[in-house]
Amino acid sequence: MNFSVKQIKYTFLFVLFTCFSFAQKARVKGVILNENKEPIENVVVVSPTSNTTTNATGFYELEIDANVEVTLVYSHSTYKKSTYKVKLKPNEDFEWNPILGTKNEVIEEVVITGKKRKIDGATALSPAVIRRIPGANAGVENLIKSLPGVYSNNELSTSYAVRGGNYDENLVYVNEIEVYRPFLIRSGQQEGLSFTNTDLVQNIDFYAGGFQAKYGDKLSSVLDIAYRNPKTFHAGLEASLLGGSIFAEGVSKNQKWSNITGVRYRNNSLLVKSQETETNYRPSFLDVQTMLNYAHNTKWSFSFLGNISQNNYKYQPTTRQTNFGTVSEPIALLIQYEGQEKDKYTTVFGAIKSVYEPNKSNTYKFITSAYHTVEEEYYDILAQYRLGEVDANIGSETFGDVVFSRGIGSQLNHARNNLDALIITNEIKGNHKINPRNTIEWSFKHNLEDIRDRVVEWEVIDSAGFSLPNPLLGYVNDQPYNPYYGPLAPYQNVRAKNNTTINRFSSYLNWNHEGKIGSHTYYINAGVRGQSWSVQNFNVSGDNQITFSPRAQFILKPDWEKEMIFRFSVGMYNQPPFYRELRANDGSLNLNVKDQKSIHFVLGHDYSFRMWDRPFKLVSEAYYKTMTDVNTYTIDNVRIRYRANNDATAYVYGIDGRLNGEFVPGVESWFTFGYLKTEENQSGRGNIARPTDQRLKFAILFQDYMPNIPSLKMYLNLVYNTGLPGGSPAYADPYQYQMRLNDYRRADAGFSYVFKDAKLGHHRKWLNNFSEMTLGFEIFNLFNNQNAITNTWVRDVYTKTQYGVPNYLTTRTFNLKLSMRI
Template sequence: MKIKILSVLPMLFLSMTMHAQEGTLFGKVTDTNNHSLDLINVTIKGEPMGTSTNESGDYQLKLPANIPFKVVFSSVNHQLTERSVILKNGQKMELNVVLEPKTEELSQIDVEDKQVRKSTLQRLDPRLMSVIPEASGNFEAMIKTLPGVSSNNELSSQYSVRGGSFDENLVYVNGIEIYRPFLIRSGQQEGLSFINSEMVSSVLFSAGGFDARYGDKMSSALDIKYKKPTEWGGAISASLFGGSLMIQGDSKSHRFRHISGVRYKSNRYVLNSLETQGDYDPRFLDVQTFIGYDITDKLEVSFLGNLAKNSYKFVPQDRVTSFGTIQQSLQLKMYFEGQEVDAFTTMTGALAFDYQASEQLKLSIIASAFSTDERETFDIQTQYWINQVDTELGSETLGDSVANLGVGTYLEHARNYLYATVMSAEHKGFYSGERNSIQWGVKAQQEHIEDNLREWQMNDSSGYSRPYTDSIVSVSYFFKAKNKLTTNRVSAYLQDTYTVPLFNGEFNITAGIRTSYWDYTQELLVSPRVNLAFKPDWEQDMVFKFSTGYYYQPAFYKEMRSRNGVLNQDIQSQKSLHLVLGTDYNFKAWGRPFKLVAETYYKKLEDLISYSVDNVRIIYSGKNDADGYAAGFDMKVNGEFVKGVDSWFSLSIMKTEEDIRDDSYITADDDGNQTVNYPGYIPRPSDQRVNVGVFFQDYFPGNPDYKMHLQINFGSGLPFGPPNSERYLATARMKSYQRVDLGFSKILKKPGKEYPKGHILHHVKDAWISAEVLNLMDRQNTISHEWVTDFQGQEYAVENSLTGRRVNVKLSVYF
């Protein structure tokens, strides 16, 4: 079945020819000092519609004509304010509002999205991304501090959620599913993630039990919305890692709007803190735009485009690493010849038509395309020496190498090329009734992938190639794949959210069903998902939630490719049953607002495709060969630990294991009697038992223009084992991941403060400068291991460490 993706557009577009009357409400929200207020909630009382102000305090909202509404303006730190309006058809009404500081305790439920609170989603403040001190510069750094999320690599934007792999996470920008390059194997290559933090207006994240409107993956959903500007402006940011430029604008008629960004990054400075010395030349460039135009008062067309060009060149020179114990202190010396040259070019484009057919009904059509052209090439020869170090106190050779225990050489070669395109067309709808809201969608997708991969490694230990034979020179690892694949997928979903009064409280149920079909495996999948929430009529502001669902993850390119490069035509979808029980509690402490969110969960995993992890590269078995589970507890407390600034603390406790089908090994005793052993359940590669994330802000007493920003990440050790070995051998543990990043910022210009013409800050709305100490404790965290062999044939796992301490300076200016 060949799907004609674009042929559905005319038919779906005809369904939008209905007309309804409406007007436009717009204006500015300021405080009592005439300072613009951003992220003020602008909602319609009793109706499921609303928006929020941008960084200039501006907002715009379309309302049905000739109907009286009460517009509610609210925020955590200001008094709730209501205004009554009636718009005529085609009218553009300006309504400017001044908010008073909050002087009485108001329930936080008045100022947040009630529907989000009753789901497994949590809303994040995108403004905090600009002040979080971290090394990658990617938006995902904020996600990594959330409960249930773990990551042990500050250079990478990838993360694991509740025991899942990196490939089990959904990411959407403006409703478009985002894809990553396929051949990335290390954080050094990764560069910039898709999300441009300067363009983000809202962030929703679910760590499990998410709705049917989100796609077919097993772990998490990240839902990003970009800004719709209401005035001209921009932002410039520069640091020792690179810089960015953002420009936004809105026409006088408020029909045309755009926001565009350019980012450049080179993490050479931070890579020079790695143990392997050499010439690092990483260059990452990203150009992105989001354009919208109101064809009529009810019909809007928008375009999202992205072009990313990432190149990575590395010429290694040498490395010296100490390892071992106090009793046996060893040193590894390595010298390199050769280089690595990689290039990744990705493009994403999406065209969307949004039609507000009536006050209750919204229809959308989206056509999108993604392409990636990836090249990974390297030829690197490594010579190593394993030496014993003198540890005897008082010895003249203390700390020097006194004996050579092993010498060897290995040669690594790769010529990997991949080209892929993903095209899709979909229709989405939203209908809001008096007590319920219905969402639906239909999507057709086609994928085309061509790969030509060839890589091998030859090991030589003490003059003998390993594995040793007396007839040929063999290699220890060889991989070759040449595939060309075109497949089609169809998916659809329908979900209904219903709210009713119950036991002097409010009961909310969201029930949905999702179905999908993939012509490669001819699987027809049906995924039911349910979320229940109850808010009792108590003095305490609490919501109790329960979510469950059966989640499928159909294989994509990497999962269906075996270790010898052959595509598995019998591959089946991985499956996960989610059970999530949680609570959401808003409370006051020290007269300031706080929120406690806690969830306990269990995930039953079936038909898993087992894998191992090397740095950030996932190596799949290419077959459904395991079953498993994940269980744990997550909690997060956030609020104003210091008045006026938000901070949070998160804790996750989790265990995830899998049982590889039909795996066994044989052992023999001294008498030669053999025993067959079955490993049973073993830790999954993502089994990080304890995670702690902290983001804390403070300011100097009496001078809030000077602020401190602290980020702490702790994760217990991940499992690992010898390379290219059976999965049951991967039960050793890396040392724990511990990292502290500290930042200090100084506000140079506050919003609303005016300077005379000719002053350097006259046209600047907001500006600050910050200094960051990254990896404050200079902790040598481990990302993987180098395996070397001595004269006796004993293998040593030598840690490959991540980046050391670095200082960064950043300037951010908004105009």
């Protein structure tokens, strides 16, 4: 057969074009989630020419033929199979993030579900439960306070303490970025909003101790929060008598860009006006957060997290009457106020995160963040008080009135405090999957902290016309019996100006290993953290200090008929001082404050079982901490004042338990119990209770609904804590005063009618555009318990007695709440 040159040329071009066409490829990638928006591992993704499986984060990447319609099949033994048809251009990168529905299969009375269980000691919290559970300060912290080992005796505050630690010993991360609390906050009612916006949250993990080396240098706990990466458009609104919030999220047509933004407003007037002090109270708490994501290709992705918040706190007290004493000898404190307080806290936060994944085994992350806060605390308040006996004779014309004054006096408080803080962070992180059973993680991080602080505050106390000096100065004033020759000094006086710079370099190395002992599975996590830091105030520099924190965890999952997990964690947890820990009571800085050192021993056990043919889980942990170089402190409401001298040792031990499950079919509830004891030894003087010595804690979080009316739901959040030390004056020697506050008892209840949600549809046409709509009624402090946060100390000239008058928190309060989502 003869071919011409022209025919051969065309034939060659045809074959070349055909080969080139068949060689064209495209890529599909994404993250596979379950109905709870949690990533699913080991999902098999199949196309006609290739296949792959998802990794631990639910991520997959698959190369397919271009210019042809390809059917992708997603399958997993626990989830329903899903298919998707796609036709891509040559070299196109397409992102597809399917959500697989749960497929329940009963195998030998064990239910396999799509929810991945935590085995490293973390407590996973549902964003949906956080939104529903009532609380005076609703949010993530409201739910955390119901967990074992966590305490808070102030419903106006989002601050919490864990296993004997204080409010400054807890780490909070959002998308692996550390966030900070304001510095000058002294009262819970000044806080308004926490950083975390619940509307934006996808996953929440909480560690109460024994956490891995990849988490930072704090002594007590970790709250690890992940914001959503939107896949479709959603929006929502919530409004109540305490404020409201709105959010919207969406994704671009090419799936490369996504954004979620939330705005919140809070006004605590409803709660504060339920207290005994009559006030003109005008607060304003506003917060805007946004997260922008960009997937450049299958290897590179970028995200930006931004936050702007402003708290304006205006407080003008007028009168107060507190009745205390006994039935046979009732006493009342009456106060007339003059003056006001004006505080302002403005915070700007921004972070850029880049993730580079050159292949399935290696991931690199680059994080840069900046936190800037400008805070003002101004007040001049004069309190003129009268302490007297109350007429307790029923039927008397003066029943309930003060009929005899035991003491009179006045107290003048003044402050002009300003703070400007800038914290800049740069970090690079790596994750390397050596093989299916071994993973290495590492990080290198630099922090620059620039704090400019001016403190001017003083207090003058006048009793029966005589000015009282600070008792810590040692001056004796027993007027009018003897003349006073000491200097005229205010009761308290703090004046300081600091311009402080702190440089920190920190890093960690972490190893994760999975292995087998016969048919049993075990997990090992071992790592070490290191940090180097130096402090400079004006032109004076402190010593350069270095600390190392080795940590390890062993987890055993036996191949038994009953599903159980055993955990043991041990490690050093060092906390290098932040600015607050460097500043002593008089405002001066100790540049060489050492890191507080703690060794944790945690033994845990998880037992998953079925009761009433429903899933339950019992989690129990016993722990012991021994601490050295302790920086002792006092707590006044939510403000912590350190002594900045590392002159104490301390210990903590306790046991926590939590039973959670479907006590009512279809909804999760839990019961928690905790016991702890913590003591410190200052300068070898002997052990005394620490300010966070919370002995007993009980909590119940319960959800229910009416079987005949499933749209009507009930929520109960109940907390009982035994009294904390803190009933003594702030100036007192803790070794002479070990008084405790009364037990903290609080129950918040909520009732809601669900017009529509994921489980309850409705035939009303006007609800078609909504995915969820709920109208709720909440009762805060259901049983109207009188809980005290501190005591006001008043001298009785008549009996030469000093009384601790409780400063009570909020009384019973009602709230309405409307929630809508599309």
